[in-house]
Amino acid sequence: MNDDSRLRSWERRTTLPLFVISLLFLTSYAVRVLDSGLSPFWDKFWLVVTGAAWATFVIDYGVRLLLSGRGLRFVPTHPLDAVIVVLPLLRPLRMVQVYNVMKERHEEPVLSLYARVITYASMTALLLGFASSLAVYQAERGAPGASIRTFGDAVWWACSTLTTTGYGDAVPVTPQGRTIAVLLMACGLALLGAVTGSFSSWLLQSFARPNERRPPER
Incomplete structure (x- = not known):
């Protein structure tokens, strides 16, 4: 071997x-x-x-x-x-390997490609958002001038950061919190791009005429 x-x-x-x-x-x-x-x-x-x-x-x-x-x-x-x-x-980012292992145990995937992408992105966003909320709450609570004082504040911050909204009412002030914010913004952009691309592709396939769905003849 x-x-x-x-x-x-x-x-x-x-x-x-x-x-x-x-x-x-x-x-x-x-x-x-x-x-x-x-x-x-x-x-x-x-x-x-x-x-x-x-x-x-x-x-x-x-x-x-x-x-x-x-x-x-x-x-x-x-x-x-x-x-x-x-x-x-950041271990939730490896969830795709869990799916690959489960896929090997079935001959056919249970979900379509678009559903798999959205499901993976949703579960990753949920776990990553929760983990980031914990980490930033631990770093920010008790810091001078911190706007993230409770775990609820941390969850709200994680949701607005993951969705790239960024209201600005809760922001990290410590170096550790800002490092977590940078990582979460990068992951949020990647997940949002994956979901948007998959949804756009599904729309194109759904509204395409039958002759447009076939690959071009050689």
């Missing part, structure tokens, strides 16, 4: 378990951010869960680095994976 086959085999076996672990990571992180009244025991418990999940992501990246057989050349060819190891809250 060559390096590519071993790497694909590893990814098929670990994608779904890692997705579950990413949800566990998000849950533990959310509990520690939102519940300020945790007892020392539960605070330490959820901290251990968060650290263990993060360590799992690092180990997975290291194993895939070795199985690729390309050494450090693997890093520039998989930039998103490297970013996710540093910022595990």
